[in-house]
Amino acid sequence: MRTPSILSTGLCALALVLTGCGGGETKTEEGRSKAAPASAATLRIDPATAATVTGKVTFTGEKPVRRPISMDSTPACARAHTEPVLSEEAIVNDNGTLRNAFVWVKSGLPDGTWEVPREMVTIDQVGCIYVPHVVGVQTNQEVQFLNSDPTNHNIHPLPRANREWNESQPPKGEPKIKTFPKQEIMIPIKCNVHPWMRVYVGVVDHPFFAVTGEDGSFTLKGLPPGQYTVQAWHEKYGTQEIQVTVAAQESKTADFDFKG
Ligand SMILES: [Cu+2]
Structure with a gap:
Protein backbone atom coordinates (compact mmCIF):
# COMPACT_ATOMS: atom_id res chain seq x y z
CA MET A 1 0.00 0.00 0.00
CA ARG A 44 -2.33 8.79 -3.72
CA ILE A 45 -4.16 5.69 -2.60
CA ASP A 46 -5.52 6.16 0.92
CA PRO A 47 -5.39 2.82 2.78
CA ALA A 48 -7.93 4.10 5.31
CA THR A 49 -10.72 4.27 2.72
CA ALA A 50 -9.44 2.02 -0.05
CA ALA A 51 -12.25 0.09 -1.72
CA THR A 52 -11.96 -2.83 -4.12
CA VAL A 53 -13.77 -3.89 -7.27
CA THR A 54 -13.18 -7.46 -8.37
CA GLY A 55 -14.75 -9.49 -11.10
CA LYS A 56 -14.28 -11.74 -14.01
CA VAL A 57 -14.65 -11.42 -17.74
CA THR A 58 -16.55 -14.36 -19.16
CA PHE A 59 -17.19 -15.42 -22.73
CA THR A 60 -20.45 -16.77 -24.11
CA GLY A 61 -20.68 -18.35 -27.52
CA GLU A 62 -18.65 -20.56 -29.76
CA LYS A 63 -15.08 -20.67 -28.61
CA PRO A 64 -12.86 -18.89 -31.16
CA VAL A 65 -10.24 -20.99 -32.90
CA ARG A 66 -6.70 -19.71 -32.44
CA ARG A 67 -5.12 -19.68 -35.87
CA PRO A 68 -1.47 -20.68 -36.22
CA ILE A 69 1.01 -17.93 -37.06
CA SER A 70 3.53 -18.53 -39.82
CA MET A 71 6.95 -17.10 -39.06
CA ASP A 72 8.56 -18.57 -42.17
CA SER A 73 9.50 -15.11 -43.47
CA THR A 74 12.09 -14.82 -40.68
CA PRO A 75 13.80 -18.17 -39.99
CA ALA A 76 15.28 -16.83 -36.72
CA CYS A 77 11.72 -16.32 -35.46
CA ALA A 78 10.50 -19.73 -36.65
CA ARG A 79 13.53 -21.43 -35.09
CA ALA A 80 12.65 -19.97 -31.69
CA HIS A 81 9.59 -22.23 -31.45
CA THR A 82 9.23 -25.98 -31.28
CA GLU A 83 5.44 -25.82 -30.94
CA PRO A 84 3.01 -24.06 -33.29
CA VAL A 85 2.53 -20.42 -32.30
CA LEU A 86 -1.14 -19.51 -32.02
CA SER A 87 -2.80 -16.14 -32.46
CA GLU A 88 -3.51 -14.25 -29.23
CA GLU A 89 -6.32 -12.18 -30.74
CA ALA A 90 -9.00 -14.09 -28.81
CA ILE A 91 -8.16 -16.56 -26.06
CA VAL A 92 -10.94 -18.20 -24.08
CA ASN A 93 -9.58 -19.85 -20.95
CA ASP A 94 -10.54 -23.38 -19.88
CA ASN A 95 -12.94 -21.91 -17.29
CA GLY A 96 -14.87 -19.99 -19.98
CA THR A 97 -13.31 -16.62 -19.24
CA LEU A 98 -11.60 -14.23 -21.61
CA ARG A 99 -7.87 -13.60 -21.39
CA ASN A 100 -6.23 -10.26 -22.20
CA ALA A 101 -9.22 -8.08 -21.41
CA PHE A 102 -8.16 -4.65 -20.20
CA VAL A 103 -10.32 -3.46 -17.30
CA TRP A 104 -10.07 0.11 -16.06
CA VAL A 105 -11.95 2.84 -14.25
CA LYS A 106 -13.23 5.05 -17.03
CA SER A 107 -14.80 7.75 -14.88
CA GLY A 108 -15.76 8.75 -11.36
CA LEU A 109 -12.39 9.45 -9.75
CA PRO A 110 -11.63 12.74 -7.98
CA ASP A 111 -9.91 15.45 -10.00
CA GLY A 112 -6.16 15.59 -9.68
CA THR A 113 -2.98 13.93 -10.83
CA TRP A 114 -2.19 10.48 -9.51
CA GLU A 115 1.29 9.66 -8.33
CA VAL A 116 3.23 7.94 -11.11
CA PRO A 117 4.77 4.57 -10.13
CA ARG A 118 8.57 4.46 -10.18
CA GLU A 119 8.61 0.87 -11.41
CA MET A 120 8.99 0.44 -15.12
CA VAL A 121 6.62 -1.65 -17.18
CA THR A 122 8.42 -4.13 -19.43
CA ILE A 123 7.42 -5.13 -22.93
CA ASP A 124 9.77 -7.79 -24.29
CA GLN A 125 10.13 -9.30 -27.73
CA VAL A 126 10.63 -13.03 -27.31
CA GLY A 127 10.47 -15.51 -30.16
CA CYS A 128 9.14 -12.64 -32.29
CA ILE A 129 6.13 -12.20 -30.03
CA TYR A 130 5.46 -9.19 -27.85
CA VAL A 131 5.27 -10.26 -24.21
CA PRO A 132 2.85 -9.47 -22.69
CA HIS A 133 0.17 -9.16 -25.37
CA VAL A 134 -1.91 -6.61 -23.43
CA VAL A 135 -0.51 -4.35 -20.73
CA GLY A 136 -1.51 -1.29 -18.74
CA VAL A 137 0.69 1.66 -17.81
CA GLN A 138 0.05 4.94 -16.13
CA THR A 139 0.48 8.17 -18.07
CA ASN A 140 4.16 9.20 -17.87
CA GLN A 141 5.20 5.88 -16.31
CA GLU A 142 8.32 4.50 -17.92
CA VAL A 143 7.98 1.57 -20.27
CA GLN A 144 11.06 -0.38 -21.28
CA PHE A 145 11.03 -2.22 -24.58
CA LEU A 146 13.43 -5.15 -24.69
CA ASN A 147 14.56 -7.29 -27.60
CA SER A 148 15.52 -10.75 -26.33
CA ASP A 149 15.66 -12.13 -29.86
CA PRO A 150 18.66 -12.73 -32.12
CA THR A 151 16.91 -10.73 -34.83
CA ASN A 152 15.95 -7.14 -35.63
CA HIS A 153 12.60 -5.73 -34.61
CA ASN A 154 10.96 -2.43 -35.41
CA ILE A 155 8.68 -1.07 -32.69
CA HIS A 156 5.90 1.07 -34.10
CA PRO A 157 3.09 2.36 -31.84
CA LEU A 158 -0.05 3.51 -33.65
CA PRO A 159 -1.57 5.99 -31.20
CA ARG A 160 -4.42 8.47 -31.75
CA ALA A 161 -3.72 10.76 -28.77
CA ASN A 162 -0.02 10.17 -28.09
CA ARG A 163 2.92 10.73 -30.43
CA GLU A 164 3.62 8.12 -33.08
CA TRP A 165 7.15 6.77 -33.31
CA ASN A 166 8.89 4.03 -35.15
CA GLU A 167 12.27 2.70 -34.08
CA SER A 168 14.26 -0.37 -34.94
CA GLN A 169 15.90 -2.37 -32.19
CA PRO A 170 18.86 -4.63 -32.98
CA PRO A 171 19.24 -8.17 -31.61
CA LYS A 172 19.58 -8.03 -27.80
CA GLY A 173 19.74 -4.25 -28.20
CA GLU A 174 19.72 -1.67 -25.47
CA PRO A 175 16.34 -1.26 -23.76
CA LYS A 176 14.29 1.57 -25.19
CA ILE A 177 12.70 3.60 -22.40
CA LYS A 178 9.53 5.43 -23.41
CA THR A 179 6.58 7.20 -21.81
CA PHE A 180 3.06 7.89 -23.01
CA PRO A 181 1.87 11.24 -21.63
CA LYS A 182 -1.79 11.04 -22.64
CA GLN A 183 -4.53 8.66 -21.56
CA GLU A 184 -5.37 6.34 -24.44
CA ILE A 185 -7.38 3.11 -24.58
CA MET A 186 -5.67 1.34 -26.32
CA ILE A 187 -2.46 1.93 -28.28
CA PRO A 188 -1.74 -0.90 -30.72
CA ILE A 189 1.97 -1.42 -31.26
CA LYS A 190 3.17 -3.33 -34.29
CA CYS A 191 6.53 -4.41 -35.61
CA ASN A 192 7.28 -3.23 -39.12
CA VAL A 193 9.38 -6.33 -39.81
CA HIS A 194 6.96 -8.98 -38.54
CA PRO A 195 3.32 -8.30 -39.38
CA TRP A 196 1.96 -10.81 -36.84
CA MET A 197 3.51 -8.98 -33.87
CA ARG A 198 1.07 -6.91 -31.82
CA VAL A 199 0.88 -5.56 -28.28
CA TYR A 200 -1.90 -3.33 -26.93
CA VAL A 201 -0.98 -0.76 -24.32
CA GLY A 202 -3.66 0.83 -22.14
CA VAL A 203 -2.47 4.22 -20.95
CA VAL A 204 -4.46 5.45 -17.97
CA ASP A 205 -4.00 8.62 -15.94
CA HIS A 206 -4.56 6.76 -12.64
CA PRO A 207 -3.54 3.39 -11.16
CA PHE A 208 -6.92 1.59 -11.39
CA PHE A 209 -6.56 -0.87 -14.24
CA ALA A 210 -5.88 -4.58 -14.73
CA VAL A 211 -5.47 -7.20 -17.45
CA THR A 212 -7.22 -10.56 -17.20
CA GLY A 213 -4.99 -13.62 -17.25
CA GLU A 214 -5.50 -17.36 -17.27
CA ASP A 215 -8.43 -17.25 -14.83
CA GLY A 216 -10.16 -14.26 -16.43
CA SER A 217 -10.37 -12.34 -13.17
CA PHE A 218 -9.37 -8.80 -12.31
CA THR A 219 -8.95 -6.71 -9.18
CA LEU A 220 -9.01 -2.93 -8.92
CA LYS A 221 -7.61 -2.10 -5.48
CA GLY A 222 -7.26 1.11 -3.52
CA LEU A 223 -10.22 3.00 -4.94
CA PRO A 224 -11.51 6.02 -3.09
CA PRO A 225 -15.19 5.69 -2.15
CA GLY A 226 -17.26 6.73 -5.14
CA GLN A 227 -19.45 5.94 -8.08
CA TYR A 228 -17.52 4.57 -11.03
CA THR A 229 -17.87 3.50 -14.59
CA VAL A 230 -15.66 0.45 -15.08
CA GLN A 231 -14.89 -0.50 -18.66
CA ALA A 232 -13.62 -3.78 -20.05
CA TRP A 233 -11.91 -3.66 -23.44
CA HIS A 234 -11.04 -6.59 -25.65
CA GLU A 235 -9.23 -6.37 -28.96
CA LYS A 236 -11.76 -8.56 -30.81
CA TYR A 237 -14.95 -8.17 -28.82
CA GLY A 238 -14.99 -4.44 -28.15
CA THR A 239 -15.90 -2.68 -24.91
CA GLN A 240 -18.47 -3.00 -22.13
CA GLU A 241 -19.18 -0.78 -19.15
CA ILE A 242 -20.59 -1.38 -15.68
CA GLN A 243 -21.55 1.19 -13.04
CA VAL A 244 -20.25 0.38 -9.55
CA THR A 245 -20.60 2.34 -6.33
CA VAL A 246 -18.25 1.56 -3.45
CA ALA A 247 -18.16 2.92 0.08
CA ALA A 248 -14.93 3.26 2.08
CA GLN A 249 -13.17 -0.11 2.36
CA GLU A 250 -16.05 -1.86 0.62
CA SER A 251 -15.56 -4.66 -1.91
CA LYS A 252 -17.90 -5.02 -4.85
CA THR A 253 -18.11 -7.40 -7.77
CA ALA A 254 -18.45 -6.39 -11.41
CA ASP A 255 -18.63 -9.25 -13.90
CA PHE A 256 -18.47 -8.74 -17.64
CA ASP A 257 -19.67 -11.17 -20.29
CA PHE A 258 -18.62 -10.85 -23.91
CA LYS A 259 -20.58 -12.63 -26.63
CA GLY A 260 -18.79 -14.46 -29.40
CU1 LIG B 1 9.62 -7.89 -35.05
Missing part, protein backbone atom coordinates in the same frame (compact mmCIF):
# COMPACT_ATOMS: atom_id res chain seq x y z
CA ARG A 2 1.10 3.47 -0.68
CA THR A 3 0.99 6.36 1.71
CA PRO A 4 -1.88 8.81 2.10
CA SER A 5 -3.76 10.62 0.77
CA ILE A 6 -6.49 12.26 -1.12
CA LEU A 7 -6.57 14.54 1.90
CA SER A 8 -3.65 16.27 0.26
CA THR A 9 -6.14 17.75 -2.21
CA GLY A 10 -7.93 19.49 0.61
CA LEU A 11 -4.70 20.51 2.30
CA CYS A 12 -3.38 21.87 -0.93
CA ALA A 13 -6.59 23.83 -1.47
CA LEU A 14 -6.15 25.32 2.01
CA ALA A 15 -2.48 25.97 1.36
CA LEU A 16 -3.37 27.61 -1.92
CA VAL A 17 -5.25 30.29 -0.06
CA LEU A 18 -2.23 30.91 2.17
CA THR A 19 0.77 30.41 -0.06
CA GLY A 20 -0.26 29.50 -3.57
CA CYS A 21 0.54 25.80 -3.06
CA GLY A 22 3.58 25.52 -5.25
CA GLY A 23 2.61 28.31 -7.59
CA GLY A 24 5.04 31.21 -7.56
CA GLU A 25 4.27 34.84 -8.02
CA THR A 26 4.69 36.83 -11.17
CA LYS A 27 4.45 40.54 -11.74
CA THR A 28 1.96 41.80 -14.25
CA GLU A 29 2.76 44.72 -16.53
CA GLU A 30 1.02 46.97 -14.06
CA GLY A 31 3.39 45.76 -11.37
CA ARG A 32 0.70 44.05 -9.35
CA SER A 33 1.34 40.60 -7.98
CA LYS A 34 -0.52 37.77 -9.60
CA ALA A 35 -0.43 34.15 -8.46
CA ALA A 36 0.90 31.73 -11.04
CA PRO A 37 -1.18 28.61 -11.64
CA ALA A 38 -0.67 26.15 -8.83
CA SER A 39 0.54 22.67 -9.68
CA ALA A 40 -2.23 20.09 -9.43
CA ALA A 41 -2.53 18.11 -6.22
CA THR A 42 -0.92 14.69 -6.30
CA LEU A 43 -3.40 11.97 -5.47
Whole structure:
Protein backbone atom coordinates (compact mmCIF):
# COMPACT_ATOMS: atom_id res chain seq x y z
CA MET A 1 0.00 0.00 0.00
CA ARG A 2 1.10 3.47 -0.68
CA THR A 3 0.99 6.36 1.71
CA PRO A 4 -1.88 8.81 2.10
CA SER A 5 -3.76 10.62 0.77
CA ILE A 6 -6.49 12.26 -1.12
CA LEU A 7 -6.57 14.54 1.90
CA SER A 8 -3.65 16.27 0.26
CA THR A 9 -6.14 17.75 -2.21
CA GLY A 10 -7.93 19.49 0.61
CA LEU A 11 -4.70 20.51 2.30
CA CYS A 12 -3.38 21.87 -0.93
CA ALA A 13 -6.59 23.83 -1.47
CA LEU A 14 -6.15 25.32 2.01
CA ALA A 15 -2.48 25.97 1.36
CA LEU A 16 -3.37 27.61 -1.92
CA VAL A 17 -5.25 30.29 -0.06
CA LEU A 18 -2.23 30.91 2.17
CA THR A 19 0.77 30.41 -0.06
CA GLY A 20 -0.26 29.50 -3.57
CA CYS A 21 0.54 25.80 -3.06
CA GLY A 22 3.58 25.52 -5.25
CA GLY A 23 2.61 28.31 -7.59
CA GLY A 24 5.04 31.21 -7.56
CA GLU A 25 4.27 34.84 -8.02
CA THR A 26 4.69 36.83 -11.17
CA LYS A 27 4.45 40.54 -11.74
CA THR A 28 1.96 41.80 -14.25
CA GLU A 29 2.76 44.72 -16.53
CA GLU A 30 1.02 46.97 -14.06
CA GLY A 31 3.39 45.76 -11.37
CA ARG A 32 0.70 44.05 -9.35
CA SER A 33 1.34 40.60 -7.98
CA LYS A 34 -0.52 37.77 -9.60
CA ALA A 35 -0.43 34.15 -8.46
CA ALA A 36 0.90 31.73 -11.04
CA PRO A 37 -1.18 28.61 -11.64
CA ALA A 38 -0.67 26.15 -8.83
CA SER A 39 0.54 22.67 -9.68
CA ALA A 40 -2.23 20.09 -9.43
CA ALA A 41 -2.53 18.11 -6.22
CA THR A 42 -0.92 14.69 -6.30
CA LEU A 43 -3.40 11.97 -5.47
CA ARG A 44 -2.33 8.79 -3.72
CA ILE A 45 -4.16 5.69 -2.60
CA ASP A 46 -5.52 6.16 0.92
CA PRO A 47 -5.39 2.82 2.78
CA ALA A 48 -7.93 4.10 5.31
CA THR A 49 -10.72 4.27 2.72
CA ALA A 50 -9.44 2.02 -0.05
CA ALA A 51 -12.25 0.09 -1.72
CA THR A 52 -11.96 -2.83 -4.12
CA VAL A 53 -13.77 -3.89 -7.27
CA THR A 54 -13.18 -7.46 -8.37
CA GLY A 55 -14.75 -9.49 -11.10
CA LYS A 56 -14.28 -11.74 -14.01
CA VAL A 57 -14.65 -11.42 -17.74
CA THR A 58 -16.55 -14.36 -19.16
CA PHE A 59 -17.19 -15.42 -22.73
CA THR A 60 -20.45 -16.77 -24.11
CA GLY A 61 -20.68 -18.35 -27.52
CA GLU A 62 -18.65 -20.56 -29.76
CA LYS A 63 -15.08 -20.67 -28.61
CA PRO A 64 -12.86 -18.89 -31.16
CA VAL A 65 -10.24 -20.99 -32.90
CA ARG A 66 -6.70 -19.71 -32.44
CA ARG A 67 -5.12 -19.68 -35.87
CA PRO A 68 -1.47 -20.68 -36.22
CA ILE A 69 1.01 -17.93 -37.06
CA SER A 70 3.53 -18.53 -39.82
CA MET A 71 6.95 -17.10 -39.06
CA ASP A 72 8.56 -18.57 -42.17
CA SER A 73 9.50 -15.11 -43.47
CA THR A 74 12.09 -14.82 -40.68
CA PRO A 75 13.80 -18.17 -39.99
CA ALA A 76 15.28 -16.83 -36.72
CA CYS A 77 11.72 -16.32 -35.46
CA ALA A 78 10.50 -19.73 -36.65
CA ARG A 79 13.53 -21.43 -35.09
CA ALA A 80 12.65 -19.97 -31.69
CA HIS A 81 9.59 -22.23 -31.45
CA THR A 82 9.23 -25.98 -31.28
CA GLU A 83 5.44 -25.82 -30.94
CA PRO A 84 3.01 -24.06 -33.29
CA VAL A 85 2.53 -20.42 -32.30
CA LEU A 86 -1.14 -19.51 -32.02
CA SER A 87 -2.80 -16.14 -32.46
CA GLU A 88 -3.51 -14.25 -29.23
CA GLU A 89 -6.32 -12.18 -30.74
CA ALA A 90 -9.00 -14.09 -28.81
CA ILE A 91 -8.16 -16.56 -26.06
CA VAL A 92 -10.94 -18.20 -24.08
CA ASN A 93 -9.58 -19.85 -20.95
CA ASP A 94 -10.54 -23.38 -19.88
CA ASN A 95 -12.94 -21.91 -17.29
CA GLY A 96 -14.87 -19.99 -19.98
CA THR A 97 -13.31 -16.62 -19.24
CA LEU A 98 -11.60 -14.23 -21.61
CA ARG A 99 -7.87 -13.60 -21.39
CA ASN A 100 -6.23 -10.26 -22.20
CA ALA A 101 -9.22 -8.08 -21.41
CA PHE A 102 -8.16 -4.65 -20.20
CA VAL A 103 -10.32 -3.46 -17.30
CA TRP A 104 -10.07 0.11 -16.06
CA VAL A 105 -11.95 2.84 -14.25
CA LYS A 106 -13.23 5.05 -17.03
CA SER A 107 -14.80 7.75 -14.88
CA GLY A 108 -15.76 8.75 -11.36
CA LEU A 109 -12.39 9.45 -9.75
CA PRO A 110 -11.63 12.74 -7.98
CA ASP A 111 -9.91 15.45 -10.00
CA GLY A 112 -6.16 15.59 -9.68
CA THR A 113 -2.98 13.93 -10.83
CA TRP A 114 -2.19 10.48 -9.51
CA GLU A 115 1.29 9.66 -8.33
CA VAL A 116 3.23 7.94 -11.11
CA PRO A 117 4.77 4.57 -10.13
CA ARG A 118 8.57 4.46 -10.18
CA GLU A 119 8.61 0.87 -11.41
CA MET A 120 8.99 0.44 -15.12
CA VAL A 121 6.62 -1.65 -17.18
CA THR A 122 8.42 -4.13 -19.43
CA ILE A 123 7.42 -5.13 -22.93
CA ASP A 124 9.77 -7.79 -24.29
CA GLN A 125 10.13 -9.30 -27.73
CA VAL A 126 10.63 -13.03 -27.31
CA GLY A 127 10.47 -15.51 -30.16
CA CYS A 128 9.14 -12.64 -32.29
CA ILE A 129 6.13 -12.20 -30.03
CA TYR A 130 5.46 -9.19 -27.85
CA VAL A 131 5.27 -10.26 -24.21
CA PRO A 132 2.85 -9.47 -22.69
CA HIS A 133 0.17 -9.16 -25.37
CA VAL A 134 -1.91 -6.61 -23.43
CA VAL A 135 -0.51 -4.35 -20.73
CA GLY A 136 -1.51 -1.29 -18.74
CA VAL A 137 0.69 1.66 -17.81
CA GLN A 138 0.05 4.94 -16.13
CA THR A 139 0.48 8.17 -18.07
CA ASN A 140 4.16 9.20 -17.87
CA GLN A 141 5.20 5.88 -16.31
CA GLU A 142 8.32 4.50 -17.92
CA VAL A 143 7.98 1.57 -20.27
CA GLN A 144 11.06 -0.38 -21.28
CA PHE A 145 11.03 -2.22 -24.58
CA LEU A 146 13.43 -5.15 -24.69
CA ASN A 147 14.56 -7.29 -27.60
CA SER A 148 15.52 -10.75 -26.33
CA ASP A 149 15.66 -12.13 -29.86
CA PRO A 150 18.66 -12.73 -32.12
CA THR A 151 16.91 -10.73 -34.83
CA ASN A 152 15.95 -7.14 -35.63
CA HIS A 153 12.60 -5.73 -34.61
CA ASN A 154 10.96 -2.43 -35.41
CA ILE A 155 8.68 -1.07 -32.69
CA HIS A 156 5.90 1.07 -34.10
CA PRO A 157 3.09 2.36 -31.84
CA LEU A 158 -0.05 3.51 -33.65
CA PRO A 159 -1.57 5.99 -31.20
CA ARG A 160 -4.42 8.47 -31.75
CA ALA A 161 -3.72 10.76 -28.77
CA ASN A 162 -0.02 10.17 -28.09
CA ARG A 163 2.92 10.73 -30.43
CA GLU A 164 3.62 8.12 -33.08
CA TRP A 165 7.15 6.77 -33.31
CA ASN A 166 8.89 4.03 -35.15
CA GLU A 167 12.27 2.70 -34.08
CA SER A 168 14.26 -0.37 -34.94
CA GLN A 169 15.90 -2.37 -32.19
CA PRO A 170 18.86 -4.63 -32.98
CA PRO A 171 19.24 -8.17 -31.61
CA LYS A 172 19.58 -8.03 -27.80
CA GLY A 173 19.74 -4.25 -28.20
CA GLU A 174 19.72 -1.67 -25.47
CA PRO A 175 16.34 -1.26 -23.76
CA LYS A 176 14.29 1.57 -25.19
CA ILE A 177 12.70 3.60 -22.40
CA LYS A 178 9.53 5.43 -23.41
CA THR A 179 6.58 7.20 -21.81
CA PHE A 180 3.06 7.89 -23.01
CA PRO A 181 1.87 11.24 -21.63
CA LYS A 182 -1.79 11.04 -22.64
CA GLN A 183 -4.53 8.66 -21.56
CA GLU A 184 -5.37 6.34 -24.44
CA ILE A 185 -7.38 3.11 -24.58
CA MET A 186 -5.67 1.34 -26.32
CA ILE A 187 -2.46 1.93 -28.28
CA PRO A 188 -1.74 -0.90 -30.72
CA ILE A 189 1.97 -1.42 -31.26
CA LYS A 190 3.17 -3.33 -34.29
CA CYS A 191 6.53 -4.41 -35.61
CA ASN A 192 7.28 -3.23 -39.12
CA VAL A 193 9.38 -6.33 -39.81
CA HIS A 194 6.96 -8.98 -38.54
CA PRO A 195 3.32 -8.30 -39.38
CA TRP A 196 1.96 -10.81 -36.84
CA MET A 197 3.51 -8.98 -33.87
CA ARG A 198 1.07 -6.91 -31.82
CA VAL A 199 0.88 -5.56 -28.28
CA TYR A 200 -1.90 -3.33 -26.93
CA VAL A 201 -0.98 -0.76 -24.32
CA GLY A 202 -3.66 0.83 -22.14
CA VAL A 203 -2.47 4.22 -20.95
CA VAL A 204 -4.46 5.45 -17.97
CA ASP A 205 -4.00 8.62 -15.94
CA HIS A 206 -4.56 6.76 -12.64
CA PRO A 207 -3.54 3.39 -11.16
CA PHE A 208 -6.92 1.59 -11.39
CA PHE A 209 -6.56 -0.87 -14.24
CA ALA A 210 -5.88 -4.58 -14.73
CA VAL A 211 -5.47 -7.20 -17.45
CA THR A 212 -7.22 -10.56 -17.20
CA GLY A 213 -4.99 -13.62 -17.25
CA GLU A 214 -5.50 -17.36 -17.27
CA ASP A 215 -8.43 -17.25 -14.83
CA GLY A 216 -10.16 -14.26 -16.43
CA SER A 217 -10.37 -12.34 -13.17
CA PHE A 218 -9.37 -8.80 -12.31
CA THR A 219 -8.95 -6.71 -9.18
CA LEU A 220 -9.01 -2.93 -8.92
CA LYS A 221 -7.61 -2.10 -5.48
CA GLY A 222 -7.26 1.11 -3.52
CA LEU A 223 -10.22 3.00 -4.94
CA PRO A 224 -11.51 6.02 -3.09
CA PRO A 225 -15.19 5.69 -2.15
CA GLY A 226 -17.26 6.73 -5.14
CA GLN A 227 -19.45 5.94 -8.08
CA TYR A 228 -17.52 4.57 -11.03
CA THR A 229 -17.87 3.50 -14.59
CA VAL A 230 -15.66 0.45 -15.08
CA GLN A 231 -14.89 -0.50 -18.66
CA ALA A 232 -13.62 -3.78 -20.05
CA TRP A 233 -11.91 -3.66 -23.44
CA HIS A 234 -11.04 -6.59 -25.65
CA GLU A 235 -9.23 -6.37 -28.96
CA LYS A 236 -11.76 -8.56 -30.81
CA TYR A 237 -14.95 -8.17 -28.82
CA GLY A 238 -14.99 -4.44 -28.15
CA THR A 239 -15.90 -2.68 -24.91
CA GLN A 240 -18.47 -3.00 -22.13
CA GLU A 241 -19.18 -0.78 -19.15
CA ILE A 242 -20.59 -1.38 -15.68
CA GLN A 243 -21.55 1.19 -13.04
CA VAL A 244 -20.25 0.38 -9.55
CA THR A 245 -20.60 2.34 -6.33
CA VAL A 246 -18.25 1.56 -3.45
CA ALA A 247 -18.16 2.92 0.08
CA ALA A 248 -14.93 3.26 2.08
CA GLN A 249 -13.17 -0.11 2.36
CA GLU A 250 -16.05 -1.86 0.62
CA SER A 251 -15.56 -4.66 -1.91
CA LYS A 252 -17.90 -5.02 -4.85
CA THR A 253 -18.11 -7.40 -7.77
CA ALA A 254 -18.45 -6.39 -11.41
CA ASP A 255 -18.63 -9.25 -13.90
CA PHE A 256 -18.47 -8.74 -17.64
CA ASP A 257 -19.67 -11.17 -20.29
CA PHE A 258 -18.62 -10.85 -23.91
CA LYS A 259 -20.58 -12.63 -26.63
CA GLY A 260 -18.79 -14.46 -29.40
CU1 LIG B 1 9.62 -7.89 -35.05
